[in-house]
Amino acid sequence: MSSCITSRSEIMHNNLSILLWKELTEAFRSYRILIWVMVCAFFGILSPLSAYYMPDILAMIGSTQNMVLTLTEVTYRDAVDQYVKNFTQIGSIVMILLAMGCVAGEKSDGSLQFLMVRLITCRSILFSKMLALMVMELLGIGVAAMLCNLYGRYLFPAFPSALFMQSNLLLLLYLLVVIVMTTSLSAMVSRPVAAGLAALGLWLVFSMLGSLGGTGWYSFTTLGSEMIHVVEGFAISYKPFGSAILVMIGSVIGGLCALRCWEPSN
Amino acid sequence: MGESTMAMIELDFISKRYRTVQALKNVSLSVREGSVFGFLGPNGAGKTTLIRILARLIEPTSGSFSIDGKAMHHTKRLVGYLAQQPTFYPWMSARELLRFSGTLYGMSFSEIEKRIDELLPLCGIQMAADRRIGEYSGGMVQRLGIAQAILHRPKVVLLDEPASALDPIGRRDVLTLIGRLREETTVFMSSHILEDIQRVCDEVAIIADGSIVLQQNIQALLCCHARPLMRLQFKDSFTASTCKALLADLSVENSIEEATCIVISEADYHAKHAKIMRMLSDHGLQLLGLYKQNATLEDVFMHHIKERNHA
Numbered sequence: 001m002s003s004c005i006t007s008r009s010e011i012m013h014n015n016l017s018i019l020l021w022k023e024l025t026e027a028f029r030s031y032r033i034l035i036w037v038m039v040c041a042f043f044g045i046l047s048p049l050s051a052y053y054m055p056d057i058l059a060m061i062g063s064t065q066n067m068v069l070t071l072t073e074v075t076y077r078d079a080v081d082q083y084v085k086n087f088t089q090i091g092s093i094v095m096i097l098l099a100m101g102c103v104a105g106e107k108s109d110g111s112l113q114f115l116m117v118r119l120i121t122c123r124s125i126l127f128s129k130m131l132a133l134m135v136m137e138l139l140g141i142g143v144a145a146m147l148c149n150l151y152g153r154y155l156f157p158a159f160p161s162a163l164f165m166q167s168n169l170l171l172l173l174y175l176l177v178v179i180v181m182t183t184s185l186s187a188m189v190s191r192p193v194a195a196g197l198a199a200l201g202l203w204l205v206f207s208m209l210g211s212l213g214g215t216g217w218y219s220f221t222t223l224g225s226e227m228i229h230v231v232e233g234f235a236i237s238y239k240p241f242g243s244a245i246l247v248m249i250g251s252v253i254g255g256l257c258a259l260r261c262w263e264p265s266n
Numbered sequence: 267m268g269e270s271t272m273a274m275i276e277l278d279f280i281s282k283r284y285r286t287v288q289a290l291k292n293v294s295l296s297v298r299e300g301s302v303f304g305f306l307g308p309n310g311a312g313k314t315t316l317i318r319i320l321a322r323l324i325e326p327t328s329g330s331f332s333i334d335g336k337a338m339h340h341t342k343r344l345v346g347y348l349a350q351q352p353t354f355y356p357w358m359s360a361r362e363l364l365r366f367s368g369t370l371y372g373m374s375f376s377e378i379e380k381r382i383d384e385l386l387p388l389c390g391i392q393m394a395a396d397r398r399i400g401e402y403s404g405g406m407v408q409r410l411g412i413a414q415a416i417l418h419r420p421k422v423v424l425l426d427e428p429a430s431a432l433d434p435i436g437r438r439d440v441l442t443l444i445g446r447l448r449e450e451t452t453v454f455m456s457s458h459i460l461e462d463i464q465r466v467c468d469e470v471a472i473i474a475d476g477s478i479v480l481q482q483n484i485q486a487l488l489c490c491h492a493r494p495l496m497r498l499q500f501k502d503s504f505t506a507s508t509c510k511a512l513l514a515d516l517s518v519e520n521s522i523e524e525a526t527c528i529v530i531s532e533a534d535y536h537a538k539h540a541k542i543m544r545m546l547s548d549h550g551l552q553l554l555g556l557y558k559q560n561a562t563l564e565d566v567f568m569h570h571i572k573e574r575n576h577a
Contacts, residue, residue: 015370018366018369018370022355022366025357026355026357029357030357109353110349110351110352110353111353111354111355113323113347113349113353114352114353114354114367114414115370116322116323117321117322117323117342117345117347118342118367118370118371119342119343119370119371119372120370263318263323263324263325264318264323264324
């Protein structure tokens with residue numbers, strides 16, 4: 001029997017890929033990937049469309065009220081602004097909802113025991129969940145960026161495609177911080193709702209700090225503003241990167257410690 | 267697997283404390299290789315805590331254990347575990363779960379497939395092997411739980427109350443399956459259902475309030491500790507309860523079973539046979555039947571738990 005079983009170190013190494021396969025299959029079968037990609041596609045199409053047709057919509061509303069609205073001419077900046085707002089606000093909340101149960105859900109339904117009695121490290125469990133969410137994120141943002149780019153170029157001839165695609169790397173980093181934070185919080189608590197509320201609370205705190213200016217510019221949530229700077233061709237500020245990295249490192253350490261200390265309750 | 271005297275599991279003074287509760291107190295025991303070992307105790311006695319320690323799900327506060335001679339930090343691969351209320355991924359099929367489990371133990375693809383083909387019929391789930399686990403009944407989940415626990419041919423299978431949540435048919439099937447496991451592994455199962463333990467186990471340990479009360483071979487245990495009983499059957503519950511009160515006056519320890527039946531120890535009955543018969547005739551209590559009852563594990567269990575409570 002022992003001949004068919006590979007060495008312990010090899011098992012530990014291989015288990016991350018097996019767990020990642022499990023997480024992605026689960027995300028696919030529970031329609032989580034589909035939901036996320038659809039939300040992203042919707043934002044990708046809606047952002048340039050709503051920016052482009054907003055004057056017409058407002059004019060229509062104004063005419064029914066016997067009002068004349070005078071608006072400045074819409075540009076690609078409005079489309080990008082809308083795109084950034086959609087993802088950094090609604091997109092973050094959707095991501096928190098998708099990630100909040102990834103560890104806490106398995107704790108509360110008992111399926112985490114199935115993994116914990118096997119030759120798996122807590123690191124593999126936590127990282128596999130984060131990686132699966134990152135793959136989802138990449139897929140969704142990829143689809144959204146391509147659709148927004150397509151519609152943006154069609155509706156706004158001056159749409160800077162290359163810069164816009166580059167700026168999406170910042171959006172990926174922004175949502176990655178949300179993923180790492182929520183997954184780690186999910187490892188620290190025993191109920192998905194608690195993880196979701198804690199992640200939402202932290203995200204709101206960082207968002208408020210980011211809107212304050214001054215030291216608030218160090219908050220990772222200001223990566224959204226940096227996206228717009230990139231699209232407009234301005235130099236990027238590296239202030240929020242430090243906070244993004246610190247939040248991720250802190251979250252991973254906290255999540256790993258919590259998972260290592262976890263004991264099933266009755 | 268033949269008879270062996272080698273200890274497969276050795277527990278040395280295992281204790282576990284949860285904040286204010288001492289769940290286990292210096293538990294030491296030894297489990298023979300190839301046996302089906304029953305771990306018996308009332309709810310809250312510490313059975314699940316000990317099984318989780320053996321499965322390395324929780325750390326003992328003090329003490330250590332070894333499995334097949336290996337220290338506790340190197341035993342994960344040697345153990346197969348079935349939780350009290352097993353939960354598997356409802357979106358997977360049984361075949362997928364077993365493949366996933368085998369891969370996590372580092373088994374090769376061909377070995378996993380061969381083993382799955384052996385286990386699915388053995389556990390009686392081959393017809394549902396490709397159905398989603400979310401659609402399984404409680405009994406099927408339990409059988410799948412046993413299959414995943416023995417998939418990698420562990421030296422020890424830990425079963426935490428494997429039949430407690432099942433209907434009589436499911437219970438019978440699972441116990442038969444456990445009985446078959448002794449051919450390939452050592453089984454350590456906990457239960458509070460004495461009948462199940464008596465049916466499949468070779469050896470038993472009784473735990474109460476976190477301490478081991480006794481550990482012995484079941485047959486030897488019944489011979490040494492169980493007192494044969496006499497059952498007195500009456501026509502109605504009123505007669506039985508009247509008799510119970512009168513027996514108490516004669517200082518005969520007794521208990522009512524099934525409302526119309528009184529159970530007393532055979533030794534008491536023989537010592538006070540004449541007095542009991544006179545008492546029944548004086549009070550006009552009609553005895554429908556008098557039977558000798560073989561001792562059961564339940565009698566031994568109740569006796570030891572009562573003794574412990576008195577102490």
